[in-house]
Amino acid sequence: MTPSIVEPCPPPVLSNGYAIWHGAVPRAACNATLQAIEGAGAVDGRVLRRGQEQHDAAMRACTEHCLSPADAAAVTQAMRAVGAAALTAAGGARARLDGPLFCRYRQGGHFRAHRDRSHDPFDAATVRARRISLVCLLNDGDDTHGAPCFDGGALVLYPEFLPVNAPLRAGSIIAFSSDLLHEVRPVRLGTRYSAVAWLYDVLTREESHHAEPA
DSSP: OOOOOSOSSOOOOOTTSEEEETTSSOHHHHHHHHHHHHHSOOEEOOEEETTEEEOOTTTEEOEEEOOOHHHHHHHHHHHHHHHHHHHHHHTOOOEEEEEEEEEEEOTTOEEEEEOSSOOOTTSOHHHHTEEEEEEEEOOOSOOTTSSOOEEEOOEEEOGGGOOEEOOOOTTOEEEEETTSOEEEOOEEEEOEEEEEEEEEEOOSSOOOTTOEEO
16 A cells, blocks of 8 residues: 655754654554554563663553564555655755654553653664654544544654644654654553654664665
8 A cells, every 4th residue: 555645745844843744644554554553462662771672661651563564564655755755854864764663552651751862872873873753643532534542642842842742643744853852641541553763874884674775
């Protein structure tokens, strides 16, 4: 299935550090993807500290899911297209796509304020070289399209340390600077499904085994 990118010539990443593509993934593809998430194996969401992935429910409460290439294809293709457009708008440096990783936030699930780019020398080069973060929301507060809905779980960005709720809906992809502070607020009701990926600058020949050209 080929995703529909509503804005083939997207707006640039402005001074507030983000841009949103609504309808990047069709609703039907979102529904199929979240069904695949429910059928996939799950691990507790982790955070990276000093080169080690750790489970810290106080910091991040969700589950992570790896999908087959076929099940992930619609979201992967859309994220690659949006990532390439966002990279061009942001300056056009050569980069690679890491992800997507699929996440499920049940009631109470959250991810406290953090940045995706690390400056810790113990962390992997691909994390320290992250430039643009991508988040695709797979469902929202509307259940009329056959997907489960949720309440809460807002993606909040902090450009210049002022909170901004990203106005996402199912199928939206947001691109923002990996240095931008952001969080997922607690889910009040239902389950929130999303996919995340990162564009990282190609600084060395070291590339992760799952990284693909953007």
